[in-house]
Amino acid sequence: MKFCSNCGSQVTQRIPEGDSRPRYICDDCNIVHYQNPNIIAGCLPVWGDKVLLCRRAIEPRYGFWTLPAGFMENGETVAEGAARETWEEAEADVRELTLYTVFNIPYINQVYMLHRAHLVDGKFGIGVESLECQLFDEADIPWDELAFPSVKRTLRYYFEDRQRGEFPLHIDDLRPPVKS
């Protein structure tokens, strides 16, 4: 952020009085422009023994498999955002959404909130951000071609929990990948 979104003046970065963090401040408007984490809402759509994955048609991780998920929008609930993203990425209608995994990713200021969901009639298409969508049995999951750690962990939890017949909420903190 370089300019005030309210008046167009240049902002400066400093710690406001009574605060403890540097913020972007407009001295013309006397406005502090806060920047806060975003929620990524998504689903693990389930149909019988199979789960629905989408192959990404966009960067990052073009060509890798993911769960339908994206930025939660103003004016919706987390579950509404998750269902909307599932429609947009897989043209799939989901019901009975249950919050299942929460991933804090503080180094990119994101919180993933993924839901187990029933894929209505097992039907789906291919959204514009996907190259293809496909139902997978556990044995066929492309483990080495998954787009994100959040996707891999959610799938691992799901197949483990399914064996036990219990699906507790999982909350994990993800740290930056170590560059090799």
Place this chain on the structure above:
Amino acid sequence: MKFCSNCGSQVTQRIPEGDSRPRYICDDCNIVHYQNPNIIAGCLPVWGDKVLLCRRAIEPRYGFWTLPAGFMENGETVAEGAARETWEEAEADVRELTLYTVFNIPYINQVYMLHRAHLVDGKFGIGVESLECQLFDEADIPWDELAFPSVKRTLRYYFEDRQRGEFPLHIDDLRPPVKS
């Protein structure tokens, strides 16, 4: 938003190609300025049979009782944000945070994420945003002087769940208050 935070030019509001919602767009930078919901992270600090409430020294709801909670910051996890807010508002150290209530409040673009938490040594002070902080037994909760519906619901759930000895995650959608 009136001006581009990147270049200071005026933004226009329209639906970008391939999108379905109006966004603020800078035609000089070709940047779409997205606006997304915020997470409010907080705690229900518990000490024995008592819970800790704070009386607000700030608007909105000056003078009403609340649970310590506030905007999650970049670079932290939801639980870290909840613990930080509890320190800031009540000078209270909390441990063993468990996500307990999630409130979608789509009409103000907020998601509350409140945690049951152990109040270390039962100790607390008074943060700068609080007029006073106090431990309450269930019988003494000031039900008619609570600041927000999210606070009232969390307390109601807690005392009900405590009777049963089970504390499941509660997820609710809050709608705008009806003006009388």
